[in-house]
Amino acid sequence: MSDAKTTPNLSDQLGTFIPYLRRYARALTGSQTSGDTFAAATLEAILADRSVLDGTDVKTGLFRVLYGIWSSAGAPVEDGEQGPRAKAQKHLATLTNNSREALLLYTIEGFSYDNIATILNVDKSEAEELVAIARREMADAVTGSVMIIEDEAIIAMDIESIVADMGHRVTGIARTRDEATALARADVPDLILADIQLADNSSGIDAVNDMLAELGMRPVIFITAFPERLLTGDKPEPAFLISKPYTEDQVISAVSQAMFFSSTETLHA
Structure with missing residues (x-):
């Protein structure tokens, strides 16, 4: 029994x-x-x-x-x-x-x-x-410009290094929703790599939706410690998702995959 x-x-x-x-x-x-x-x-x-x-x-x-x-x-x-x-x-x-x-x-x-x-x-x-x-x-397939939205400095620098070593140009690192929007307007990225929870308790999800609404669709990779919460199928959710803690291989693979596609589906909070 x-x-x-x-x-x-x-x-x-x-x-x-x-x-x-x-x-x-x-x-x-x-x-x-x-x-x-x-x-x-x-x-x-x-x-x-x-x-x-x-x-x-x-x-x-x-x-x-x-x-x-x-x-x-x-x-x-x-x-x-x-x-x-x-x-x-x-x-x-x-x-x-x-x-x-x-x-x-x-x-x-x-x-x-x-x-x-x-x-x-x-x-x-x-x-x-x-x-x-x-x-x-x-x-060797696709290179472009990548924007990073991450409030933890060490993680942001690590991701920046990985992405740069792949041959992509990093447009900058944003720590908050407002910083992300301003950075995207100044240098429109080909791909966005975003954390969910940002420094001022703003949402990386909201930041991405702001940018996609203003600048048009582009690939987005979300990074989160709780991927299962964004993989329910109940509402618009990301196509590309990395779990924290991540590995270098995971970032490289996800960025390579996402760069193949020139649009992504928005994620509403």
Whole structure:
């Protein structure tokens, strides 16, 4: 009886991992809407046939099912897209097959090479090679200007160093909502990297929404210690999200992914 009480059932385990499945799917597509559609299709497939999880732990199996749906669909952004997002799709098509998927699994979601191999249905050595290939291909792909919104000086300097080493130009660092708006007006960035809670208790979310409303859509990466709170699917939420504490690999991967896409969905507080 004690085992039955302490062992989580499948629904509870899925509920724990769904926010991170959404994060992965959104990063693949560059869109909350498209990403959540893939995540929902994954859950529907599992509910229809729970045996698709056989032979794996629940989290690995969940991502394996998503990958199967994603790879069969073969569309990194929504059908019918035109303009910059269509260009992003064309650019993504030039990357080595499965490399970007492997890089996200390794850097953002923290899967081991063994688990990545299971998810992508390849062997471990190929999983390792795919991550290495993705790093090479994406490092040389797109550069631009990046604005950092972060109130902790050490974190801000660390992010600035990582972004600069990638070849991007940092337009500046803002500590508050008002500073962010002023900085964006003075030097319009190609990408915004924003913390959620700022120095004067203002919101990085509000700051980003101010800028997107005034300057137009552009990629945004949010950094937060509580990513699951921004991955519910209940309202407009970010397509790109990094958890605190972050690693250098996570920042590099997220920035590279976001630079492929020239729009993002706003997040309302």
